[in-house]
Amino acid sequence: MRILLIEDDTVLGAAVRDQIAADGQSVDWVTRLDAAGDAARTTSYDLILLDLMLPDGRGIAFLKALRARGDVTPVIILTALDQISDRIEGLNAGADDYLVKPFDLAELSARIGSVARRYSGNPNPLVTHGPLQIDLAARSVHRDGKPVQLTAREWALFEAFLARPGQLLSKAQLEEKLYAFAAEVESNTIEVHVSRLRKKLGSAVIETERGMGYRLGKP
Amino acid sequence: MRILLIEDDTVLGAAVRDQIAADGQSVDWVTRLDAAGDAARTTSYDLILLDLMLPDGRGIAFLKALRARGDVTPVIILTALDQISDRIEGLNAGADDYLVKPFDLAELSARIGSVARRYSGNPNPLVTHGPLQIDLAARSVHRDGKPVQLTAREWALFEAFLARPGQLLSKAQLEEKLYAFAAEVESNTIEVHVSRLRKKLGSAVIETERGMGYRLGKP
DNA sequence: CACGCCCCTTCAGGCTGCCGTCAGCTTCGC
DNA sequence: GCGAAGCTGACGGCAGCCTGAAGGGGCGTG
Numbered sequence: 001m002r003i004l005l006i007e008d009d010t011v012l013g014a015a016v017r018d019q020i021a022a023d024g025q026s027v028d029w030v031t032r033l034d035a036a037g038d039a040a041r042t043t044s045y046d047l048i049l050l051d052l053m054l055p056d057g058r059g060i061a062f063l064k065a066l067r068a069r070g071d072v073t074p075v076i077i078l079t080a081l082d083q084i085s086d087r088i089e090g091l092n093a094g095a096d097d098y099l100v101k102p103f104d105l106a107e108l109s110a111r112i113g114s115v116a117r118r119y120s121g122n123p124n125p126l127v128t129h130g131p132l133q134i135d136l137a138a139r140s141v142h143r144d145g146k147p148v149q150l151t152a153r154e155w156a157l158f159e160a161f162l163a164r165p166g167q168l169l170s171k172a173q174l175e176e177k178l179y180a181f182a183a184e185v186e187s188n189t190i191e192v193h194v195s196r197l198r199k200k201l202g203s204a205v206i207e208t209e210r211g212m213g214y215r216l217g218k219p
Numbered sequence: 220m221r222i223l224l225i226e227d228d229t230v231l232g233a234a235v236r237d238q239i240a241a242d243g244q245s246v247d248w249v250t251r252l253d254a255a256g257d258a259a260r261t262t263s264y265d266l267i268l269l270d271l272m273l274p275d276g277r278g279i280a281f282l283k284a285l286r287a288r289g290d291v292t293p294v295i296i297l298t299a300l301d302q303i304s305d306r307i308e309g310l311n312a313g314a315d316d317y318l319v320k321p322f323d324l325a326e327l328s329a330r331i332g333s334v335a336r337r338y339s340g341n342p343n344p345l346v347t348h349g350p351l352q353i354d355l356a357a358r359s360v361h362r363d364g365k366p367v368q369l370t371a372r373e374w375a376l377f378e379a380f381l382a383r384p385g386q387l388l389s390k391a392q393l394e395e396k397l398y399a400f401a402a403e404v405e406s407n408t409i410e411v412h413v414s415r416l417r418k419k420l421g422s423a424v425i426e427t428e429r430g431m432g433y434r435l436g437k438p
Numbered sequence: 439c440a441c442g443c444c445c446c447t448t449c450a451g452g453c454t455g456c457c458g459t460c461a462g463c464t465t466c467g468c
Numbered sequence: 469g470c471g472a473a474g475c476t477g478a479c480g481g482c483a484g485c486c487t488g489a490a491g492g493g494g495c496g497t498g
Contacts (some may be wrong), residue, residue, distance in 0.1 A: 055471075060458080135386075138385055138434070139387040139389055140386075140387065151379070152429065152430030152456080152457095187458065188475085189457080189459085191475065192476075194475090195476055198475095208473095208474070208475095211467095211472090211473070246484085370445060372446070376467085406447065407484095407485080408446080408447060410486065410487085411486085411487080413485095414486060414487055417486095427484095428486075429454085429456065
């Protein structure tokens with residue numbers, strides 16, 4: 001697990017670094033916000049430990065900027081006892097936990113473990129298909145990392161293709177899947193939904209077999 | 220740690236104030252209930268020390284009003300030996316502890332330290348979700364630092380979303396969670412509870428996926 | 439036991455936005 | 469180049485959802 005430590009106190013920083021290293025994690029330690037920004041942008045961390053009082057600004061600003069960029073890396077705030085308002089602001093700004101200085105190093109280890117567990121503990125199986133990531137349980141689709149909203153019909157259709165990757169599905173089959181036993185639809189509904197799916201997921205997801213039906217494109 | 224001291228005896232009040240200050244905490248000292256109410260409403264305290272006999276009313280009323288507002292700040296009652304019934308009433312009204320006058324100042328420090336440890340040391344793990352802070356163990360939710368009261372059904376529903384953040388949950392799944400094997404509800408109960416949750420926690424907490432269900436919104 | 443309080447459920451009215459339809463256009467096969 | 473098949477923008481209807489209000493039931497209180 002890679003951890004970014006942002007702390008200007010050299011004594012405390014060294015102690016934390018050594019403690020984390022003793023736990024078998026790897027640490028990058030910076031003492032300034034600008035260095036922290038660079039590190040967070042270039043490296044993917046599993047956890048950030050953030051002091052709020054730093055020589056070149058308040059840690060809150062860093063945290064807000066991080067979240068504004070869409071970065072969801074868990075953040076634990078390190079704060080002094082008298083900075084309660086900062087702590088609340090920090091939690092509101094998207095921090096995951098806080099530790100009050102002076103803190104027990106063992107407690108730090110425990111918190112790190114807790115955060116690690118919280119974030120690695122709930123993995124729904126992900127299906128990857130080209131630029132698409134599909135979480136079937138959550139019914140969510142991400143395209144190039146960005147979430148895509150599908151409507152009920154669109155999802156049902158997409159699911160039908162995912163269930164039989166590469167297989168040709170006729171319009172009749174798809175209608176049956178979407179409308180199960182319902183009256184035959186006498187229009188181009190399937191075509192319309194395929195069109196909408198392509199617009200949302202990319203034109204290559206579904207291939208047309210003229211006169212036959214559709215099939216899931218190759219990743 | 221910020222402490223609110225409500226005590227009309229000037230000698231005792233000064234002694235307590237000095238003792239707390241010597242421990243390195245900060246104190247606001249008021250001698251009347253109306254001033255106490257203003258202070259508690261405008262400032263976020265970590266602990267309240269409450270005398271029960273005050274010139275403008277009984278401290279119990281203040282405590283009840285505090286809890287009725289949903290404020291969960293720990294309260295220690297300061298009471299004379301002969302006010303046993305008040306003390307019991309105080310504990311029932313939501314006080315966390317009591318001290319019998321005359322009390323040893325060292326004991327006061329110890330109680331304060333205990334509360335401090337309980338609340339800032341290692342409290343229950345806190346889940347943060349946008350402006351919400353959730354203590355799963357205590358079943359309490361704070362929004363922008365202010366406590367929010369959830370009813371049983373509301374909490375059960377919210378918990379279901381928290382257990383699977385980002386995952387889509389159909390009404391059927393939610394009903395099963397809320398009514399476990401009970402008779403099928405043939406109404407829009409889930410919709411109503413979702414509506415109430417949104418009103419209490421903010422409209423963005425729960426997102427509607429038309430025709431499919433609901434999911435926890437992004438922080 | 440009667441009463442009051444709060445929570446849950448139900449209902450109804452209003453609103454949102456998804457879906458089906460259609461028409462005009464494009465693409466494909468021959 | 470022609471017809472058939474497929475694509476897609478536009479739009480109205482209605483299913484699905486939201487929410488205020490009211491009634492019933494459970495629980496604690498006097």
